[in-house]
Amino acid sequence: MAILKEIRFHGRGGQGVVTAANLLAMSYFNVGKYVQSFPIFGTERRGAPVASFVRVDDKPIRIRTQIYEPDVVVVLDSGVAEVVDVTKGLKKNGVIIMNTKKNPDEIKLGNRVATIDATNIAIKHRLGSTQAPIVNTAILGAYTKAVEQFGLEKLSLSSVVNTVRENVPAKPEENAAAVKEAYESTVF
Amino acid sequence: MVKKVIEGQQAIATGVKLCRPKVIASYPITPSTHVPEMLSKFVANGELEAGFINVESEHSAISACIGAQATGVRTFTATASQGLALMHEVLYIAAGMRLPIVMSVANRALSAPINIWCDNNDSMAERDTGWLQFYCENAQEAIDLIIQAYKIAENKEVLLPAMVIIDAYNLTHTMEVVDVPSQEDVDKFQPPYKPVYAYLDPDRPITQGSFGTPEYYMEFKYSQQRAMENAKKVIDDVFEEFEKIFGRKYEKVECYKTSDAEIILLCLGSMSGTAKEAVDRLREKGIKVGLAKITVFRPFPEEVVEVTKNARVLAILDRNISLGYTGVLRTEVASAFVNLSKRPLIANFIVGLGGRDVTLEDFYEIVERKIPEFKKTKRLVEWINVKGGA
Numbered sequence: 001m002a003i004l005k006e007i008r009f010h011g012r013g014g015q016g017v018v019t020a021a022n023l024l025a026m027s028y029f030n031v032g033k034y035v036q037s038f039p040i041f042g043t044e045r046r047g048a049p050v051a052s053f054v055r056v057d058d059k060p061i062r063i064r065t066q067i068y069e070p071d072v073v074v075v076l077d078s079g080v081a082e083v084v085d086v087t088k089g090l091k092k093n094g095v096i097i098m099n100t101k102k103n104p105d106e107i108k109l110g111n112r113v114a115t116i117d118a119t120n121i122a123i124k125h126r127l128g129s130t131q132a133p134i135v136n137t138a139i140l141g142a143y144t145k146a147v148e149q150f151g152l153e154k155l156s157l158s159s160v161v162n163t164v165r166e167n168v169p170a171k172p173e174e175n176a177a178a179v180k181e182a183y184e185s186t187v188f
Numbered sequence: 189m190v191k192k193v194i195e196g197q198q199a200i201a202t203g204v205k206l207c208r209p210k211v212i213a214s215y216p217i218t219p220s221t222h223v224p225e226m227l228s229k230f231v232a233n234g235e236l237e238a239g240f241i242n243v244e245s246e247h248s249a250i251s252a253c254i255g256a257q258a259t260g261v262r263t264f265t266a267t268a269s270q271g272l273a274l275m276h277e278v279l280y281i282a283a284g285m286r287l288p289i290v291m292s293v294a295n296r297a298l299s300a301p302i303n304i305w306c307d308n309n310d311s312m313a314e315r316d317t318g319w320l321q322f323y324c325e326n327a328q329e330a331i332d333l334i335i336q337a338y339k340i341a342e343n344k345e346v347l348l349p350a351m352v353i354i355d356a357y358n359l360t361h362t363m364e365v366v367d368v369p370s371q372e373d374v375d376k377f378q379p380p381y382k383p384v385y386a387y388l389d390p391d392r393p394i395t396q397g398s399f400g401t402p403e404y405y406m407e408f409k410y411s412q413q414r415a416m417e418n419a420k421k422v423i424d425d426v427f428e429e430f431e432k433i434f435g436r437k438y439e440k441v442e443c444y445k446t447s448d449a450e451i452i453l454l455c456l457g458s459m460s461g462t463a464k465e466a467v468d469r470l471r472e473k474g475i476k477v478g479l480a481k482i483t484v485f486r487p488f489p490e491e492v493v494e495v496t497k498n499a500r501v502l503a504i505l506d507r508n509i510s511l512g513y514t515g516v517l518r519t520e521v522a523s524a525f526v527n528l529s530k531r532p533l534i535a536n537f538i539v540g541l542g543g544r545d546v547t548l549e550d551f552y553e554i555v556e557r558k559i560p561e562f563k564k565t566k567r568l569v570e571w572i573n574v575k576g577g578a
């Protein structure tokens with residue numbers, strides 16, 4: 001069980017939380033891992049807090065429950081953290097990656113926190129509208145940097161960039177550029 | 189074969205495409221909608237040479253499949269829950285006319301209250317319709333069992349329709365790694381459909397869907413029962429042939445660490461994967477526990493007796509309830525032991541109705557607390573993780 005890693009995504013319906021989880025799973029799959037990715041089922045109402053899950057392992061994944069004790073929590077919308085306990089069940093030494101303009105010290109969620117202004121990056125690369133930017137690819141760049149920094153299940157930036165480029169429904173180059181920019185500008 | 193990350197519904201649609209049906213008729217319903225959606229795309233973009241019939245209900249979908257299959261072609265439909273219930277009366281007709289239609293069912297709870305999440309009551313209610321039933325643990329089994337279901341259903345000793353059943357969300361909407369068989373291998377395994385009796389041919393006029401008077405009706409039913417009996421051997425043969433080509437082994441009842449087990453858990457569907465994890469973790473604590481997973485539910489796999497009879501306790505987990513009695517698996521499995529003097533104590537636990545998560549803790553609760561209690565109380569059925577206590 002040592003290798004199994006469990007990741008929980010938080011965000012709002014319509015932000016691409018499920019897609020973020022799927023793209024992360026595919027990125028790990030593309031470097032030879034077994035993966036499982038699934039949403040909190042049936043609650044994807046636009047604007048409502050939603051969650052999605054990813055499991056990563058070196059062997060086929062049998063367990064089918066929701067994730068209660070994640071190794072990593074990824075928050076696409078910092079406002080959700082005000083209404084949902086995003087750290088619930090987070091393992092000791094667990095890592096949090098949050099989309100916010102603030103730095104990790106300001107959000108006071110422990111010392112294994114990475115922040116990224118994914119909203120700004122998404123707007124800059126014209127992903128979604130300025131009112132509703134699609135931050136799900138930028139956040140994956142920050143995820144990649146954070147797991148590298150904190151020594152978790154590593155993922156190469158090129159795997160994420162290629163997976164994003166090949167699987168997003170639109171603007172493949174803009175999304176790939178957002179991943180790269182987020183990777184470079186993640187704050188610890 | 190090529191490994192891909194796909195969801196359970198995509199596994200079903202891909203498996204169906206590989207089997208080259210000629211007619212697909214389906215009506216969308218959560219959480220089965222992606223299946224017809226993907227198949228209609230395959231048809232539209234020319235990847236699958238088939239007619240796709242847009243129908244106004246599930247009743248019409250299965251009826252259209254019956255009509256199409258009776259002309260002599262392979263067909264497919266997909267549904268869930270209320271959609272399957274709406275098909276109910278027509279399911280008997282597909283089976284009685286001996287049409288080997290294959291259908292995927294996304295196991296979803298029945299209303300009221302309205303609920304789109306997983307339990308088995310929808311497909312369990314169709315137990316007596318004369319359809320073969322295959323239950324999947326994961327998306328790999330979904331694609332593999334679709335391919336095998338066609339071959340079993342179409343065998344001339346069987347000629348019965350088949351349901352391939354996947355859990356709502358836990359399988360339908362979960363992306364995971366699936367080894368997708370190649371078209372070449374599937375073509376080798378699955379030759380083009382050749383109808384045995386039922387097909388339209390002006391040079392060979394036959395009656396289909398005839399009247400069955402008291403002089404003959406019983407013989408029709410007896411022949412269906414014999415076909416179910418024949419299916420037991422055909423299923424074993426097809427599973428064996430599949431393993432030779434694709435390298436994955438299927439069994440009507442899959443045993444996991446049962447040989448020395450004092451407690452055997454018995455269940456079906458996606459919770460079996462979680463059950464295997466629970467078995468491993470409970471064994472680390474020194475508890476001799478194993479799992480028997482039902483893959484084939486119709487015809488009923490009598491092997492279940494042989495592989496579980498030496499346990500002290502057989503704990504049957506039902507993600508369904510026959511209200512007024514127990515879970516359906518329990519009544520079925522317990523009745524298989526009825527004439528044996530040596531048999532395990534049989535406990536029944538109702539879990540996960542309407543999509544409630546079936547967790548590792550639920551398995552620990554059953555094995556470490558509920559079973560010791562049950563040895564004293566012998567309660568017929570117990571509900572797990574119910575607010576207000578059970």
